[in-house]
Amino acid sequence: MRLLNDIHHLTFVTSDMERLIAFYGRVFGARATVDLEEEGLRHAFIEVGPHTVLHPFQVPDVEPPGPLPMFRRGRLDHFALSAASEEAFWELRRRVVAEGVGDGAVTDMGSLLNFGFTDPDGGEHEIVWAKPGVPVEAGLKHAEWSTAEIP
Structure with a gap:
């Protein structure tokens, strides 16, 4: 019995969410399906494939x-x-x-x-x-x- 299909998302820190979303859109044809700002953090889901999402966070005072x-x-x-x-x-x-x-x-x-x-x-x-x-x-x-x- 298979228990997993794929990786759902990978999370990492970015210093500039707009730049990162634009980069993955331009180069890989990816699209942001979620882009939220809450509790002082901005995070997005960038869909890079049918089952693969990048989940970057832009956190004040935290640099990659x-x-x-x-x-x-x-x-x-x-x-x-x-x-x-x-x-x-x-x-x-x-x-x-x-x-x-x-x-x-x-x-x-x-x-x-x-x-x-x-x-x-x-x-x-x-x-x-x-x-x-x-x-x-x-x-x-x-x-x-x-x-x-x-x-």
């Missing part, structure tokens, strides 16, 4: 940590968004590069393709496309990763 090395970023190191298709993966890569929030380098990890982006608050995250029919165990070892050919 900014860019930090991987595994030094705190409780949530990063998240990876799943591209809907290979075509969507390459379109998202194009948008990230055009926005200037990633260098567009794509890593072929065997069972998936991956590239990174940096959000307006310095959070470093990923876009992933899982190759259909390729077992997840293929390419899990870092030494097996390669640079993917850019179409």
Whole structure:
């Protein structure tokens, strides 16, 4: 029996909610489905996929940590968004590069393709496309990763 379907939401701090909502809308076609201010806090639901929501908070006098090395970023190191298709993966890569929030380098990890982006608050995250029919165990070892050919 399956007990869970997906992650419902990921919560983090932003210094500028308008900027963050606009960024995810522009680059990922996301939309804010909730945007509330209560008890001195502003928070929103930014729907980035049919089952995935980002839930940022803008808290007075609290700033996001900014860019930090991987595994030094705190409780949530990063998240990876799943591209809907290979075509969507390459379109998202194009948008990230055009926005200037990633260098567009794509890593072929065997069972998936991956590239990174940096959000307006310095959070470093990923876009992933899982190759259909390729077992997840293929390419899990870092030494097996390669640079993917850019179409």
